[in-house]
Amino acid sequence: MEKIKFEHVSYSYDHETNAIDDVSFEIEEGSYTAIIGHNGSGKSTIAKLMIDLLERDKGNIYIDKMELCDETLFAIRDKIGIVFQNPDNQFIGATVADDIAFGLENHQVESERMQEIIDRFAAKVNMTKYMQSEPTKLSGGQKQRVAIAGVLAMAPSILIFDEATSMLDPQGKAEINHLIQEIHKENKLTIISITHDIEEVAHADHVIVLDKGKVVMQGSPVDVLKREQQLIDLRLDIPFSMKFLKELHAHNIKTKQCITMEGLVDELCRLHSKM
Amino acid sequence: MPIAFKDVSHIYNADSPFSYVALDHIDLEIAEGSITAIIGETGSGKSTLVQHLNALLLPTQGELQVLDQCIDSKQKPKNLKQLRKNVGLVFQFPEYQLFEETIIKDVCFGPKNFGVQEEEAIQRAKEILKVCGLDDSYLEKSPFDLSGGQKRRVAIAGILAMDPSVLVLDEPTAGLDPQGAKEMMELFVQMNRVYHKTVLIVTHDMEHVLSYCDQVVVIRDGHMERACGVKEFFSDIRLLRELRINPPAVIQLRERLRSEGFAIDPSIIDIKQLAEAVASEVKHHE
Amino acid sequence: MNNIALGRYLPLDSVIHRMDPRAKIGAMLLLMIAIFIPAGYTGYMVIGVAVVLAALLAKLKFSFLWRSMKPMLFMLVFLLIINILIVKEGFVILQIGSFAVYSEAIMQTLYIVIRLMLMIMITTILTATTKPLDLTLGIEDLLKPFQVIHVPSHEIAMIISLALRFIPTLIEETQRIMKAQASRGVDMEEGSLKEKVMGILSLIVPLFVSAFQRADELANAMEARGYIPNKKRTRYKQLKMAGKDYILLLISVCILAFMISIQLDILPFTVDWI
Numbered sequence: 001m002e003k004i005k006f007e008h009v010s011y012s013y014d015h016e017t018n019a020i021d022d023v024s025f026e027i028e029e030g031s032y033t034a035i036i037g038h039n040g041s042g043k044s045t046i047a048k049l050m051i052d053l054l055e056r057d058k059g060n061i062y063i064d065k066m067e068l069c070d071e072t073l074f075a076i077r078d079k080i081g082i083v084f085q086n087p088d089n090q091f092i093g094a095t096v097a098d099d100i101a102f103g104l105e106n107h108q109v110e111s112e113r114m115q116e117i118i119d120r121f122a123a124k125v126n127m128t129k130y131m132q133s134e135p136t137k138l139s140g141g142q143k144q145r146v147a148i149a150g151v152l153a154m155a156p157s158i159l160i161f162d163e164a165t166s167m168l169d170p171q172g173k174a175e176i177n178h179l180i181q182e183i184h185k186e187n188k189l190t191i192i193s194i195t196h197d198i199e200e201v202a203h204a205d206h207v208i209v210l211d212k213g214k215v216v217m218q219g220s221p222v223d224v225l226k227r228e229q230q231l232i233d234l235r236l237d238i239p240f241s242m243k244f245l246k247e248l249h250a251h252n253i254k255t256k257q258c259i260t261m262e263g264l265v266d267e268l269c270r271l272h273s274k275m
Numbered sequence: 276m277p278i279a280f281k282d283v284s285h286i287y288n289a290d291s292p293f294s295y296v297a298l299d300h301i302d303l304e305i306a307e308g309s310i311t312a313i314i315g316e317t318g319s320g321k322s323t324l325v326q327h328l329n330a331l332l333l334p335t336q337g338e339l340q341v342l343d344q345c346i347d348s349k350q351k352p353k354n355l356k357q358l359r360k361n362v363g364l365v366f367q368f369p370e371y372q373l374f375e376e377t378i379i380k381d382v383c384f385g386p387k388n389f390g391v392q393e394e395e396a397i398q399r400a401k402e403i404l405k406v407c408g409l410d411d412s413y414l415e416k417s418p419f420d421l422s423g424g425q426k427r428r429v430a431i432a433g434i435l436a437m438d439p440s441v442l443v444l445d446e447p448t449a450g451l452d453p454q455g456a457k458e459m460m461e462l463f464v465q466m467n468r469v470y471h472k473t474v475l476i477v478t479h480d481m482e483h484v485l486s487y488c489d490q491v492v493v494i495r496d497g498h499m500e501r502a503c504g505v506k507e508f509f510s511d512i513r514l515l516r517e518l519r520i521n522p523p524a525v526i527q528l529r530e531r532l533r534s535e536g537f538a539i540d541p542s543i544i545d546i547k548q549l550a551e552a553v554a555s556e557v558k559h560h561e
Numbered sequence: 562m563n564n565i566a567l568g569r570y571l572p573l574d575s576v577i578h579r580m581d582p583r584a585k586i587g588a589m590l591l592l593m594i595a596i597f598i599p600a601g602y603t604g605y606m607v608i609g610v611a612v613v614l615a616a617l618l619a620k621l622k623f624s625f626l627w628r629s630m631k632p633m634l635f636m637l638v639f640l641l642i643i644n645i646l647i648v649k650e651g652f653v654i655l656q657i658g659s660f661a662v663y664s665e666a667i668m669q670t671l672y673i674v675i676r677l678m679l680m681i682m683i684t685t686i687l688t689a690t691t692k693p694l695d696l697t698l699g700i701e702d703l704l705k706p707f708q709v710i711h712v713p714s715h716e717i718a719m720i721i722s723l724a725l726r727f728i729p730t731l732i733e734e735t736q737r738i739m740k741a742q743a744s745r746g747v748d749m750e751e752g753s754l755k756e757k758v759m760g761i762l763s764l765i766v767p768l769f770v771s772a773f774q775r776a777d778e779l780a781n782a783m784e785a786r787g788y789i790p791n792k793k794r795t796r797y798k799q800l801k802m803a804g805k806d807y808i809l810l811l812i813s814v815c816i817l818a819f820m821i822s823i824q825l826d827i828l829p830f831t832v833d834w835i
Contacts, residue, residue: 038453039423039451051784081785084778084781086778089778090782092723092783094692098694098797101798102783105795108793108794111796114797118797134729139318169317170480172317196452235455236452237453244524247551251554261524326740331740363744366741366744371767372742373770374765384746384759388747
């Protein structure tokens with residue numbers, strides 16, 4: 001079933017060039033979608049349009065078949081949780097517990113029920129030890145984990161990661177990516193990852209590629225990734241496994257296409273053991 | 276030998292209950308004309324280390340030799356200005372240090388502070404902006420109207436225009452898209468190969484270390500863990516594991532295949548060579 | 562930075578630390594009023610004893626309280642000089658040529674010194690034993706009755722707590738930008754006036770730019786998490802008054818009442834022994 005639908009949506013920051021230009025797409029309920037594009041391609045604008053932090057100039061946006069407008073805005077915001085890029089600028093509370101509580105307070109959850117919810121989601125992101133810690137004492141990855149707990153605690157049905165790992169060190173990145181996979185597996189959430197990390201694309205069900213505010217490619221990861229030259233022209237990259245296979249094919253060895261490291265290792269082992 | 280740390284320690288808030296040892300007896304030499312990667316976990320002391328190079332921080336103990344100047348715990352070096360001009364230090368997210376009305380003014384700010392005459396500063400700024408991929412049409416624009424990646428280029432151009440002989444960069448590619456990061460790294464290689472600058476890059480990106488750097492310095496909990504060539508570093512799988520470093524994809528694949536029984540030379544660090552080795556292994560089995 | 566004691570929270574565990582911030586703020590206000598009642602040294606001694614007891618209960622070191630008063634020393638010396646020059650009452654205690662220092666000058670200064678010291682000590686005990694966030698919550702609750710006259714108590718508390726949250730971040734940012742500009746040759750100590758002005762600009766402009774960007778992103782994050790200004794919210798941290806809080810308030814009220822009765826001279830016994 002379709003969860004999110006963009007219909008000919010356009011948006012301009014300066015009323016001259018469109019940051020989002022006649023964009024249409026649909027996202028399936030419970031799917032994991034990667035929206036990719038280079039910096040400035042308009043990918044982050046999509047998330048802001050979806051909860052009306054920016055108001056579209058043209059077109060329609062539907063969430064659960066509900067058209068986004070003034071009357072439905074708050075109902076729609078309740079369905080969507082967003083984790084933003086900068087870990088510092090989305091940490092609102094004075095401590096980890098207060099930050100997770102922030103959204104609950106907005107939703108007018110009774111005070112007596114909050115502690116249990118906070119404990120549950122802090123445990124989910126593995127931050128129980130740091131409940132009373134202030135943000136200055138936490139690493140970037142830990143702050144993003146708190147942000148994820150804060151968003152999950154509000155029980156959204158759609159979770160958007162807006163370049164949530166791009167300011168983190170490799171450990172932080174790995175932690176958050178792992179957590180995202182886990183959340184996707186455990187819950188029936190619709191997940192959208194806005195990223196320029198091509199390796200992340202391989203884990204998605206559906207990929208939307210943006211350039212200059214337009215959707216230029218759409219489809220399964222394999223469909224999108226096989227259009228190698230086009231990706232490079234769009235200032236993106238291709239996964240390492242595909243680069244490697246290209247080199248290998250030059251040695252006259254035939255393989256299946258692999259888009260992840262795991263797939264590549266399996267394929268090479270299969271060739272290796274095939275005597 | 277342009278840079279040498281001799282038994283350098285740095286303690287923040289020494290003599291207070293909050294004292295914290297950030298650098299612990301560092302001995303390190305960095306050869307002239309090389310590109311050196313400085314790696315280590317967040318909070319290991321990398322940033323503290325590089326801030327010693329232009330005397331933003333003074334060692335609590337020990338001394339360091341930078342170009343022809345000596346920096347020790349006692350006092351700021353006499354020719355502080357000369358030192359800061361010769362060691363260009365680019366902080367993380369340098370786009371946040373732009374402040375002038377126009378790009379050209381901002382790039383000229385550094386050189387003029389170091390006594391370069393207006394006309395010469397403008398001339399230099401124009402050249403360096405071109406090298407950084409911003410043509411003359413940008414000169415009179417406001418730096419605040421640029422995209423994030425362009426802002427960063429302007430900020431780096433502002434340091435390059437000082438014509439430092441040592442260029443130090445703290446995570447210069449953080450947050451850039453793959454293509455932007457690649458172009459940025461190529462700029463530093465160009466600075467090294469064409470303009471003969473000694474380049475030090477603090478980075479977390481092992482792919483960049485592998486592709487663009489000559490030397491690796493590993494800092495761990497304030498200690499100097501290792502200083503060696505890139506090839507040697509990535510051959511030492513045990514060290515990589517111990518340091519909890521996620522190696523470049525080539526190395527990952529090499530090790531995965533080796534553990535699956537492929538006979539592959541453990542010193543291979545190049546994708547072409549690895550493909551060749553895998554091809555011969557597979558053919559051999561057929 | 563580490564030497565500033567005034568306004569700093571000390572994470573200790575004591576009865577006073579565990580008290581309700583509303584009770585502590587209330588007690589502070591009551592004692593402040595009491596201090597302003599000119600009840601003579603007897604009154605101040607009573608307040609002084611209460612304050613010292615509170616400090617002991619809060620496990621605060623007197624060196625800490627003393628440090629919190631240090632910034633006032635300069636002001637006190639200044640005050641003393643003015644008083645010596647102006648006040649010409651009482652008896653002469655020192656004669657230098659034609660210039661005389663009168664006893665009243667010293668007494669009046671002492672009077673102000675004691676008041677100021679008491680006020681600073683009380684404030685220091687409050688801030689040293691109460692987390693900034695709890696203070697904010699206390700202020701929010703105490704302002705609640707004024708909502709009737711449209712005082713946005715919740716918004717005020719939200720603004721204070723966000724400011725508190727971002728102060729360390731902005732200090733860090735300031736240090737980073739200062740270092741970055743120093744690397745570009747900015748020298749705040751030497752150089753001409755024009756260079757200094759440029760140096761300050763090179764710090765202020767980036768700070769503002771980044772503060773506005775932070776504010777923008779923070780507002781987005783808050784809205785995305787369902788924050789709507791002026792809308793009713795529940796609160797995670799609930800303050801609860803316990804027995805000890807009522808006792809604190811009761812003692813404070815008693816002290817205030819005592820001061821008023823001295824002033825009005827309605828006590829059944831005399832306290833003029835000083």
